[in-house]
Amino acid sequence: MSVGVFDPMGLLRAATAELAPSTHTSTEGVDRVHVVPGARGWPDAVVSAGDGGARAVVVVEPAPATADEHDRIAGIAVPVIVSRARLRADVAADAAPIDPVPLLVVDAVAPREDARATVRDAIGWVRELTGGAPQRISVSRTGRALVAELATGGTVAAITLAIAGAGNEPWLDLVAMAATRVHVRVAPDLMAREVVHVGAEGRVVKPYRFEAGERLALRRALACLRSGGSDDRVALRSDDLLAAELCDGAWP
Amino acid sequence: MVWGVGIIGAGPGVSALHAPTLARVPDFRLVHVSDAGSGRAAPIAAAHGARSSTGVHSLLADAEVDVVAVCSPPAEHAAHIRAALDAGHRTIFCEKPVAISAEEAREVLQACADVDALLVVGTNHLFDPAWRRAKHHLDSARARVSAVTVTLALAPNGRYHQLVSGLPTAPPAGRPPIDLSDPDFCAAVVRQLVVGLAVHDLPLVRDILPGFEKVEYARAIAPIGFDLGLRSGGALVRFSAVMLPEGADTLWRLRILTAHECIDIDFPPPFVHAGSARATVGDSSGRITAFRPTPIDGYQAEWEALAALLRGESAMEYAELLADAEDVVAIADAAAAAVREGMAR
Numbered sequence: 147m148s149v150g151v152f153d154p155m156g157l158l159r160a161a162t163a164e165l166a167p168s169t170h171t172s173t174e175g176v177d178r179v180h181v182v183p184g185a186r187g188w189p190d191a192v193v194s195a196g197d198g199g200a201r202a203v204v205v206v207e208p209a210p211a212t213a214d215e216h217d218r219i220a221g222i223a224v225p226v227i228v229s230r231a232r233l234r235a236d237v238a239a240d241a242a243p244i245d246p247v248p249l250l251v252v253d254a255v256a257p258r259e260d261a262r263a264t265v266r267d268a269i270g271w272v273r274e275l276t277g278g279a280p281q282r283i284s285v286s287r288t289g290r291a292l293v294a295e296l297a298t299g300g301t302v303a304a305i306t307l308a309i310a311g312a313g314n315e316p317w318l319d320l321v322a323m324a325a326t327r328v329h330v331r332v333a334p335d336l337m338a339r340e341v342v343h344v345g346a347e348g349r350v351v352k353p354y355r356f357e358a359g360e361r362l363a364l365r366r367a368l369a370c371l372r373s374g375g376s377d378d379r380v381a382l383r384s385d386d387l388l389a390a391e392l393c394d395g396a397w398p
Numbered sequence: 399m400v401w402g403v404g405i406i407g408a409g410p411g412v413s414a415l416h417a418p419t420l421a422r423v424p425d426f427r428l429v430h431v432s433d434a435g436s437g438r439a440a441p442i443a444a445a446h447g448a449r450s451s452t453g454v455h456s457l458l459a460d461a462e463v464d465v466v467a468v469c470s471p472p473a474e475h476a477a478h479i480r481a482a483l484d485a486g487h488r489t490i491f492c493e494k495p496v497a498i499s500a501e502e503a504r505e506v507l508q509a510c511a512d513v514d515a516l517l518v519v520g521t522n523h524l525f526d527p528a529w530r531r532a533k534h535h536l537d538s539a540r541a542r543v544s545a546v547t548v549t550l551a552l553a554p555n556g557r558y559h560q561l562v563s564g565l566p567t568a569p570p571a572g573r574p575p576i577d578l579s580d581p582d583f584c585a586a587v588v589r590q591l592v593v594g595l596a597v598h599d600l601p602l603v604r605d606i607l608p609g610f611e612k613v614e615y616a617r618a619i620a621p622i623g624f625d626l627g628l629r630s631g632g633a634l635v636r637f638s639a640v641m642l643p644e645g646a647d648t649l650w651r652l653r654i655l656t657a658h659e660c661i662d663i664d665f666p667p668p669f670v671h672a673g674s675a676r677a678t679v680g681d682s683s684g685r686i687t688a689f690r691p692t693p694i695d696g697y698q699a700e701w702e703a704l705a706a707l708l709r710g711e712s713a714m715e716y717a718e719l720l721a722d723a724e725d726v727v728a729i730a731d732a733a734a735a736a737v738r739e740g741m742a743r
Binding site: 192206283284290291293302304307308309310314321323325326327333335336346 | 411468534542543544547549613614615617619620621623625631632633634636639640642643644645646647649653655656657658660682738
């Protein structure tokens with residue numbers, strides 16, 4: 147049965163069309179998948195969607211949110227799926243390490259206005275590749291950079307963020323150091339999302355994920371509706387709050 | 399002129415590194431190798447048509463030795479430099495580090511300066527043509543460095559020894575895995591790794607971010623490695639290294655981040671002779687500029703630098719050598735303290 151997608155801003159219009167006939171565009175909100183743009187204040191829109199009878203919510207590129215905002219959306223009874231261009235679920239799955247990772251390093255670059263969201267995505271990568279929510283050990287900042295030391299289980303992670311000039315687009319580059327290393331490079335504006343496993347036998351470059359991020363998010367929402375599985379709220383909250391702690395107001 | 403080289407030391411750094419490198423630099427020929435009693439000098443010398451001995455005296459007295467190369471364990475470097483100077487030698491190549499304490503570095507470098515000795519310290523990455531090219535680009539752009547990251551994932555060196563030496567190399571001394579519960583042991587291991595491993599690239603960091611300020615954090619990483627954050631020249635540096643028992647080839651990358659560019663210098667694994675590092679510059683438009691690598695690597699370049707000194711084409715800069723040595727020791731000591739402090743929390 148086709149699921150209606152209520153998307154007044156048209157952010158998932160192409161994705162809805164690409165998933166037809168599983169999905170169709172709807173002008174009404176009740177019993178539909180609601181699409182919420184991720185501009186500041188998005189949690190209020192998510193709560194409204196839940197109150198308005200949505201079946202599920204897809205948030206597109208959420209801006210950093212506070213603990214209170216995350217508490218508000220925790221209470222809604224419908225799944226919330228998040229589309230994050232720098233942290234796609236399919237690319238993260240491709241990057242899953244096959245050997246124990248004692249040390250994981252993430253280098254990230256972003257202009258000031260995207261710094262905190264980029265740090266949040268770097269944290270998300272640490273979480274995805276280590277299987278646990280990282281904890282802060284230390285953080286150092288200058289006006290132009292941040293280096294944070296995190297720990298998750300048996301892995302130590304180091305995140306370095308450098309502030310880029312205005313007009314630059316964020317990117318992330320990480321190395322999970324293990325007998326079979328995992329290299330990930332994500333630069334959405336350059337359509338770059340590369341995962342390479344480097345081992346004793348050589349390099350294995352994972353197939354490029356051609357699916358649009360928006361279609362992936364909508365498809366994950368549909369899967370969540372079918373299976374009743376967990377959504378993205380807990381992970382996003384964890385990443386957001388740690389990013390706020392690391393940035394400590396230095397960048398938005 | 400071809401200068402005769404006498405190498406004090408007979409480990410893999412000699413058999414698989416300097417002996418093959420000297421065969422690439424026509425200004426030098428290996429004439430003498432000495433060990434401390436292991437017997438490893440004889441086969442190396444024989445393979446290269448040189449003499450061998452035990453201890454330093456025969457080597458230092460050898461009339462064909464024009465250049466003394468100090469490739470003994472780091473704790474003996476300063477003493478062997480002094481012995482060479484006392485024996486009248488005035489041209490010395492010393493593997494990094496030149497000394498393991500700041501005081502020792504000051505004393506031995508002053509001793510060299512007092513007699514106008516020529517000294518090259520084997521910081522091969524600093525001599526790598528790709529580093530020089532990247533530094534030139536950075537200087538030309540007059541860009542302010544926001545952060546530097548150094549990422550080392552080291553494969554066992556034995557696989558590289560086999561590619562550059564026909565001599566069997568002794569298996570590495572078994573290193574116990576790091577006991578992450580022992581702060582003093584972790585601190586000692588991290589200090590040793592900074593002096594012996596991070597020393598390859600800390601001079602490069604000082605080259606672009608002079609003025610070491612403080613270690614922000616330091617941690618020992620199992621099985622053998624460290625993660626280090628420091629502040630230098632007003633910017634942050636992340637230095638991470640893990641030595642793994644198997645798996646992928648070595649990754650050795652120094653990355654410089656500015657407001658508009660990312661400069662990556664990817665060094666080849668140690669010991670191999672595969673040309674210079676690969677340097678690339680990525681800018682905000684997505685353009686990537688790759689500087690052409692050269693057949694000459696840092697190992698060859700450091701010996702060519704010594705030849706240039708001998709020919710009078712360049713001048714000694716003792717102050718730079720001292721600053722490099724003092725920085726490494728200061729960072730190593732601060733890192734050890736930070737490890738203890740971090741584990742005490």
